[in-house]
Amino acid sequence: MKYAYYPGCSLESSAKEYDLSIRACCQYTGVELIEVPDWICCGASSAHATSHLLSIALPAKTLVQTEKMGLHQIIAPCIACLTRLKVADMEMEEKEDLKKDVETVLESPYKGSVRVRNVLDVFLNDVGLEKIRKTVTTPLTGLKVACYYGCLLTRPPHIAQFDDVENPHSMDDLMRAIGAETVDWSFKTDCCGVSMSLAETDTALVLTNKILEGAKDAGADCVAVACPLCQSNLDLRQKAIGNKFGVFYDMPILYFSQLMGLAFGATTMDVGLEKVIVDPFPVLGAI
Amino acid sequence: MKVAVKEDTTAFAKEIQQKCGQDVLTCYQCRKCTMGCPMAFKMKMKVNELMRAIQLGLREEVLSSDTMWWCVSCETCATRCPQDIEIVEVMDVLREMAFKEGYYIPVESIEAFHKVFLRSVEAYGRLYEMGFAMDLNLQLKDPLKDADLGPVMFAKGKLKLLPHKVKDLKSVKKLFENVRKLEESRV
CATH class of the missing domain: 1.10.1060.10 (Alpha-helical ferredoxin)
Known part of the structure; x- marks a missing residue:
């Protein structure tokens, strides 16, 4: 199984542990990743707010490069990147004029032969739960995980084409396959405030506080995420949330791939566990 | 009536x-x-x-x-x-x-966010997260915003001091220029 790999800007710095753990999980499950050479930013979250053409041209450049690599599937672990790549591919297929404009901008043709894949989808449907269960050497028995999907993993359904839009379960299935318990809760697909956390921090804290409260009330030991912005919004500002709302959650926020990697026998360094802000070692201690 | x-x-x-x-x-x-x-x-x-x-x-x-x-x-x-x-x-x-169309944008911080974001992408081909955050805080006239988070993230290896420039910056500049040219020709 060979895929082009588009890490995206966050996975190079603030979400380095997502990159590390995805690569580790892929190695354990026989998924070969080939990084798109010299890839550029997909333009989320600003290009689509300022220029539609720019918002399609930026990710289209990566799609064109993928074709040049001779590959037909690309994995983008960051959900914002994933959505921008998918939108670019779908809109160019639907709108001939737009495709022509983008090709003029890029000075390169696009055949439209690339399938943009969500990394959860690859683990669930290409690797399969059975193989994942067989790869587990250290089951995460007793760990209660609240799976948080956020916005774009399932929305809008015509773009995401993945899982149940209001009550998704794909990440829960993966977490159960590695021996963890998953909790039922009401905030799986609520919004974390995305980029609002930088420009309008106080506003974003209102949203993240609700999500963390929901996870805590459901009895979760930690929250599993699949998006760099979800992770940093929930993890980075728990102190600020405590100061504003008077509740200090101390809730570890981990990428689903970090938990999967650990279950496959990767070291904590391999999955960048020490990089998350709220210390996850106490709840993972027993494992 | x-x-x-x-x-x-x-x-x-x-x-x-x-x-x-x-x-x-x-x-x-x-x-x-x-x-x-x-x-x-x-x-x-x-x-x-x-x-x-x-x-x-x-x-x-x-x-x-x-x-x-x-x-x-x-x-x-x-x-x-x-x-x-x-x-x-x-x-x-x-x-x-x-x-x-040059409308006044009532949430100034969001306008600043988009401008600073795209400036970084055009300059380096990728988002330079630390430079972006610092630039944004200057635009928000709050240079010390999140000053407590910077060192924590840096210690965790989550922030890079220098931008990662793509090798083929020329084609990135060209992409942005071509978008502007095409859009201006249609106004």
């Missing part, structure tokens, strides 16, 4: 439809969009009200509203709309129009 409608109030909705394919005229005010919107508590004009204002042709009011600037593109409204209006695409078109 008789009300005489002299002009075609649907011109604005049709302009939006022509730009993004979304027909706002089909909205019948069920208000599901506003009910599910996580940012509705910040908006002066709620999402359903914005849809109605577009139907009434209130171009100025819509393009100077704060609604689309608080929208975080979470897609809850578009997912639940019984008329299948992709409301986020409408928001994107409104943002683009307001930007290009």
Whole structure:
């Protein structure tokens, strides 16, 4: 199984542990990743707010490069990147004029032969739960995980084409396959405030506080995420949330791939566990 | 009382439809969009009200509203709309129009965010996260914002001091230039 790999800007710095753990999980499950050479930013979250053409041209450049690599599937672990790549591919297929404009901008043709894949989808449907269960050497028995999907993993359904839009379960299935318990809760697909956390921090804290409260009330030991912005919004500002709302959650926020990697026998360094802000070692201690 | 409608109030909705394919005229005010919107508590004009204002042709009011600037593109409204209006695409078109037509953007921090973000992408080909955050805080006139988080993130290896420039920066510059050229030729 060979895929082009588009890490995206966050996975190079603030979400380095997502990159590390995805690569580790892929190695354990026989998924070969080939990084798109010299890839550029997909333009989320600003290009689509300022220029539609720019918002399609930026990710289209990566799609064109993928074709040049001779590959037909690309994995983008960051959900914002994933959505921008998918939108670019779908809109160019639907709108001939737009495709022509983008090709003029890029000075390169696009055949439209690339399938943009969500990394959860690859683990669930290409690797399969059975193989994942067989790869587990250290089951995460007793760990209660609240799976948080956020916005774009399932929305809008015509773009995401993945899982149940209001009550998704794909990440829960993966977490159960590695021996963890998953909790039922009401905030799986609520919004974390995305980029609002930088420009309008106080506003974003209102949203993240609700999500963390929901996870805590459901009895979760930690929250599993699949998006760099979800992770940093929930993890980075728990102190600020405590100061504003008077509740200090101390809730570890981990990428689903970090938990999967650990279950496959990767070291904590391999999955960048020490990089998350709220210390996850106490709840993972027993494992 | 008789009300005489002299002009075609649907011109604005049709302009939006022509730009993004979304027909706002089909909205019948069920208000599901506003009910599910996580940012509705910040908006002066709620999402359903914005849809109605577009139907009434209130171009100025819509393009100077704060609604689309608080929208975080979470897609809850578009997912639940019984008329299948992709409301986020409408928001994107409104943002683009307001930007290009020089409207005052009522949430200044968000305007700064988009400008600083794209400046970084154009300069390096990728987002230079630390430079971006510092640049944004300067624009917000709050240079010490999140000063407590910087060292923590740095210690965890989550921040890079220097930008990672792509090798083929020329083609990135070209891409941005070509977009501007093509868009200017169509104004």
